[in-house]
Amino acid sequence: TTGKPKGVMIEHHGVLNRLQWMQQRYQVGERDVILQKTPFTFDVSVWELFGWATVGASVCLLIPGGEKSPERILETIGRYGVTRTHFVPTMLPAFLDYAEQQPEHELAEQTASLVLVSASGEALPQQHVSRFYQTFGRLNGAGLVNLYGPTEATVEVSYFDCEPDRAYAAIPIGKPVRNTRLYILKEGTEQLQPVGVAGELCIAGVQVARGYLNRPELTAEKFTADPFVAGERMYRTGDLARWMP
Template sequence: GSKVSLLSVGGEKNPEDIVDTIARDGVSTMHFVPAMLHAFLEYVEQQPREVMQAKLATLRHVFASGEALPPQHVARFQQLVSSLAGAKLINLYGPTEATVDVSYFDCEPDGEYTVIPIGKPIQNIRLYIVKEGTEQLQPIGVAGELCIGGVGVARGYLNRPELTTEKFVTDPFSGGEAGYERMYRTGDLARWMPDGNIEYLGRIDHQVKIRGYRIELGEVESQLLQVESVREAVVMARAAETGQKQMVAYYVAGQEIGASELRSELGRELPSYMVPSYFVQLEQMPLSPNGKIDRKALPAPEGSLQTGADYAEPRTAQERALVAVWQSVLGLQTVGILDNFFDLGGDSIKAIQIASRAFQAGYKLDMKDLFQYPTVATLAPHMHEVSRMADQGEVSGKTALLPIQQWFFAQERERPQHFNQAVMLYRAEGFDETAIRQVMDHIVKHHDALRTVFRQTSSGYEAWTRGVDEGALYTLETADYREQVVYAEALEAKVNEIQSSIHLSEGPLVKLGVFHTAEGDHLLIAIHHLVVDGVSWRIL
């Protein structure tokens, strides 16, 4: 019995037109994408309350869908609109491929939300959360891909048979029930909440790996929106010229907020690897023609950084060298001596590069100084000129035990040689024993610690670093299992024999084994834990 009220052309982007149309036509139900709901609420907030009370009096239901609905929008809606005439806000979710919305969540007027769920399935729709790339249902609270079954699922993509086959699959959970034969894989990440609602976690392809850590960009966006005065936020991963991915946070706020303040706020709740490298404040988010945030139109971070510092040019040779290094590592055309390294996208990995390139430029720089003095102006006085590269040469002779080595010998272990670490490397094409020996000769000569042995004296243990000519630097044993079909037990026994044969006082503390099999070769490298740790293994 209702009628559709059409806005004038372009009126959907003009909050004043929207409000006037609600008043003129007695509109009771509206549908926004969250970005436009934000613009609508901004306008309502600026108007006299009694005027809005009169113009929005007929409004009963406001739906939001198309992208994630931030809790800040909901809180502002309850404060600015719900309180006027009791209008309800309902969050909807649904891809076009399920024609169209498949779930709903009623935002309660007195509810305080840290995240807005996409809710529960509507009638004739079934929602499943499966482990990525499988048909295994996920338990409550565990993230997985959201899949849709039911009468709303479309037939497929027009003239795209491969994509249709990939995304529209047989519904394994329907039991062949009519109307539920097909299931659509959304590519969205979600999880069931204990109350039966579903929480949307973002696109699976918005999961990124940065510096080895898997990060949900939606989780970072959600935390950014917790910062007071931040009204909208989008976090993206952008590839630098080096190919390394870095997080960029774009945000709209009610006041000027600097990167250092945001980084500090996020650092209270997030681990350091989840704090974006770049922060870009925008007056408003770019929108696509249908009112959603247009991610492709977001500017490159380098030209829009919020450092909060006025540009100041370098004054000394040290500052000029440091500015050049920063520009090169951070990929920036301009760096002022008052700019904060971390506000420009610096992190611990880039700090290592800064120290390395500064050394190449002829300056010694301590990492701790960069963290303590994060601007060129304050850091430059702590750099020292390097006149030449030092050649350490061979180290040998008696050395003091490190505290961790003293602890080890205080344990009085029954089989101290077993306290070793080992890796086993596999190569289908086999290993060249001559090449392995050449490599290990260089490694053990270069890393003096690997030539160390530990001898007991009347006063306790002492460490002795052997010279490169003092006995075997390592051992390399081989075993051939190419004629054996079953060899796992024999190989394991040989590995255990090599690991247990390390002798702490005679050495060597480095032992290798090459095992030939019909499927390829296995290379064992076993080193006693007294002379190797996790960081050393990565170097090795």
């Protein structure tokens, strides 16, 4: 983001919902090793820092600055048997570039443990998905999931499981996670848009934050009453989206 950083007041039950959804959806268990490589100033680190602990899994801490080194990431995955990791879409192609330069049998050994890679923080280009499955899908069957969400709704609120043999014009942000509602509203109104018609994406449910720290006017502007569920609130993202047919 740009400008002066804003403090967001996230509630514990929102974090727990996000962690438990990930664990249940992707069957995270005690045999998993989660790579913690995201700086704690970035909200994606919440899953890496806490997601392993509630199911008895393990966490592998990448050395400081290692998140910028594809070589270090790949070496760490192989050495510690990492099963799940995350990439910002701009870093994923750099990792793929390095991986594709390795002898195939060595790459297969280093990534034999890898089960799932998630991507979020930016739009995920279609070519990254194709390259991922060409490189890793055929070696070990690892999957790639595209996640979307703002900090104001506890990191991520939707998911899309990318398929290896499907061509996409654009990678969707997918469906809402549990206990979350996504509305597509006509800009400046509370009117739901029909399927296929773009509008402002609004988020409701347990992951919606209390608001901005010491910014009551901005909180009132962005966190408004949910017009479809009495007594609840929604966050107006300002992002344009549409429901796919």
